[in-house]
Amino acid sequence: RLALARKTQSISTTANMSEENSGNLKKQLSKLFEASLRETVPSVLDVEPLVAACTAKFGDYQCNNAMSLWSKIKGKTTDFKGPPAVGQAIMRNLPSSEMIESCSVAGPGFVNVVLSKTWLAEKIQKMLIDGIDTWAPKISINRAVVDFSSPNIAKEMHVGHLRSTIIGDTLARMLEFSKVDVLRRNHVGDWGTQFGMLIEFLFEKFPNFKDVNETAVGDLQAFYKASKQRFDADPAFKEKAQKAVVRLQGGEPKYRQAWAQICDISRKEFDKVYQRLGVHLEEKGESFYNPFIPGVLEGLSNQGLVEESEGARVIFIEGINIPLIVVKSDGGYNYASTDLTALWYRLNEEKADWIIYVTDVGQQQHFDMVFKAAKRAGWLPANGSMFPKASHVGFGLVLGDDGKRFRTRASDVVRLVDLLDEAKTRSKAALVERGKAEEWTEEELEQTAEAIGYGAIKYADLKNNRLTNYTFSYDQMLNDKGNTAVYLLYAHARICSIIRKSGKDVEELKKTGVLVLGHPDERALGLHLLQFAETVEEACTNLLPNVLCEYLYNLSEYFTKFYSNCQVVGSAEETSRLLLCEATAVVMRKCFFLLGIVPVYKI
Numbered sequence: 001r002l003a004l005a006r007k008t009q010s011i012s013t014t015a016n017m018s019e020e021n022s023g024n025l026k027k028q029l030s031k032l033f034e035a036s037l038r039e040t041v042p043s044v045l046d047v048e049p050l051v052a053a054c055t056a057k058f059g060d061y062q063c064n065n066a067m068s069l070w071s072k073i074k075g076k077t078t079d080f081k082g083p084p085a086v087g088q089a090i091m092r093n094l095p096s097s098e099m100i101e102s103c104s105v106a107g108p109g110f111v112n113v114v115l116s117k118t119w120l121a122e123k124i125q126k127m128l129i130d131g132i133d134t135w136a137p138k139i140s141i142n143r144a145v146v147d148f149s150s151p152n153i154a155k156e157m158h159v160g161h162l163r164s165t166i167i168g169d170t171l172a173r174m175l176e177f178s179k180v181d182v183l184r185r186n187h188v189g190d191w192g193t194q195f196g197m198l199i200e201f202l203f204e205k206f207p208n209f210k211d212v213n214e215t216a217v218g219d220l221q222a223f224y225k226a227s228k229q230r231f232d233a234d235p236a237f238k239e240k241a242q243k244a245v246v247r248l249q250g251g252e253p254k255y256r257q258a259w260a261q262i263c264d265i266s267r268k269e270f271d272k273v274y275q276r277l278g279v280h281l282e283e284k285g286e287s288f289y290n291p292f293i294p295g296v297l298e299g300l301s302n303q304g305l306v307e308e309s310e311g312a313r314v315i316f317i318e319g320i321n322i323p324l325i326v327v328k329s330d331g332g333y334n335y336a337s338t339d340l341t342a343l344w345y346r347l348n349e350e351k352a353d354w355i356i357y358v359t360d361v362g363q364q365q366h367f368d369m370v371f372k373a374a375k376r377a378g379w380l381p382a383n384g385s386m387f388p389k390a391s392h393v394g395f396g397l398v399l400g401d402d403g404k405r406f407r408t409r410a411s412d413v414v415r416l417v418d419l420l421d422e423a424k425t426r427s428k429a430a431l432v433e434r435g436k437a438e439e440w441t442e443e444e445l446e447q448t449a450e451a452i453g454y455g456a457i458k459y460a461d462l463k464n465n466r467l468t469n470y471t472f473s474y475d476q477m478l479n480d481k482g483n484t485a486v487y488l489l490y491a492h493a494r495i496c497s498i499i500r501k502s503g504k505d506v507e508e509l510k511k512t513g514v515l516v517l518g519h520p521d522e523r524a525l526g527l528h529l530l531q532f533a534e535t536v537e538e539a540c541t542n543l544l545p546n547v548l549c550e551y552l553y554n555l556s557e558y559f560t561k562f563y564s565n566c567q568v569v570g571s572a573e574e575t576s577r578l579l580l581c582e583a584t585a586v587v588m589r590k591c592f593f594l595l596g597i598v599p600v601y602k603i
């Protein structure tokens with residue numbers, strides 16, 4: 001109810017005055033075209049300008065409205081003979097602007113725009129002075145919850161959790177960059193019937209479990225497995241384990257204490273991974289929401305949404321033939337009861353406008369049902385593109401060389417720490433082979449190996465559309481050629497070294513020098529730099545990190561082209577070109593930052 005009463009709004013696509021200062025070219029052009037469309041066909045209301053970047057042959061951007069407008073006015077007007085004439089009128093009515101150098105109409109009415117290179121150069125120079133944050137997306141919401149990583153206590157974090165951690169962190173970073181207040185939530189699986197068997201098992205092994213330290217417990221996952229085997233094989237143990245669940249949930253101190261102890265041991269293991277990945281999360285596990293479940297379900301029951309079905313209490317969802325079970329037939333709560341309650345909490349207590357869940361695609365139906373139940377309850381607007389909004393960010397599997405789910409030789413789940421170790425070891429070996437052990441301090445060697453190794457793992461994951469499965473390959477991700485983090489980190493380090501070796505003070509150049517985009521390759525690089533803002537905005541609003549990776553890779557390609565065709569140091573254009581190098585490095589570093597990759601400055 002509360003959620004419904006709050007102002008619903010859609011992501012603002014219409015530019016406002018402050019947009020003038022943002023780096024978003026597409027939005028600025030859209031604003032100009034919007035004015036022109038209104039002027040051209042006043043009878044057609046609310047036309048969204050269809051503006052997109054296009055291939056250099058025709059121009060930098062293209063407006064694509066003539067055809068659809070024609071189909072709306074055809075037969076009702078004699079003003080135009082066909083779509084090309086509509087296109088001509090759109091072009092004529094375009095308000096004059098410093099950003100546009102020339103326009104032309106092509107084919108069935110496409111309006112092509114060539115941007116002014118003086119204007120582009122000025123914008124880049126302004127960014128260098130005011131900082132890259134002035135190119136941050138403008139997203140019209142206050143707060144987001146990103147629910148990611150979310151491993152399960154006593155079970156190992158697996159590659160699926162790695163994907164969730166990497167993707168979720170990037171999304172959180174992009175939203176934070178957009179000045180959204182982000183609650184980074186670790187929805188740890190710390191509640192449920194598995195604790196009964198695990199606790200009883202540990203009590204048997206360690207009669208004084210309370211005094212046992214974590215190293216003695218060692219591998220919790222192994223205990224979990226063993227307790228499960230015991231549970232399945234031994235009816236007496238099974239009964240004891242089931243009773244333990246009741247005692248735990250009833251709050252019996254000995255059981256509570258053991259539970260807390262187990263969670264703590266797991267948490268320390270998870271934290272090691274987060275620390276190495278540079279990922280920050282705030283834990284609110286399943287147990288946190290437990291006390292709120294009865295109240296939330298009562299509210300839903302009062303609304304008439306909860307029904308009885310085969311002994312369980314369920315919510316029926318239109319279009320899905322299985323209902324969402326919210327109370328099991330034994331009276332217990334489940335994953336869905338917790339998620340519904342967590343959603344309620346996030347909307348009403350935490351006042352989140354956007355709640356984003358990062359899990360494998362296998363959980364898509366679960367979230368679909370939870371969101372639809374929330375819509376039935378009126379917590380979320382029926383129109384899914386309005387805020388407050390809930391989004392499931394699904395991702396595919398990580399595969400091994402054999403094309404099957406990625407596993408170790410013993411066919412166990414791969415341990416994340418082992419993956420990180422291996423990537424670091426390999427990247428360090430590659431650096432040593434290139435003679436860096438003699439050149440650098442041990443600390444530099446370590447830090448660079450980590451930046452490259454962990455960066456490689458992250459980038460290999462993020463560069464694919466998240467829904468596709470990908471094959472985990474150290475050889476591929478640690479290759480210094482092609483679309484890899486190593487290649488990109490080296491490209492960035494090389495730019496830094498060009499600037500360093502010039503002996504010039506870039507801070508001084510920013511103030512006194514002038515950036516000019518004279519050569520076609522300079523212009524192409526400059527235009528791409530200015531497309532950073534609209535790219536991050538797209539990646540962020542569509543929850544697609546691969547869009548940013550593609551941008552970053554193309555950026556390094558544009559730079560390479562520029563650098564091989566335009567002499568920097570010692571040329572007449574040295575100052576301007578050094579500024580362009582600096583702008584490229586700044587944008588690259590921002591991309592790295594948003595992808596959670598630590599840049600390196602020396603190679």
Ligand code: ARG
Binds near residue numbers: 150152188339342
């Ligand atoms: N613990 C779950 C798993 O490992 C993921 C939890 C995702 N978040 C949520 N709110 N359900 O599969």
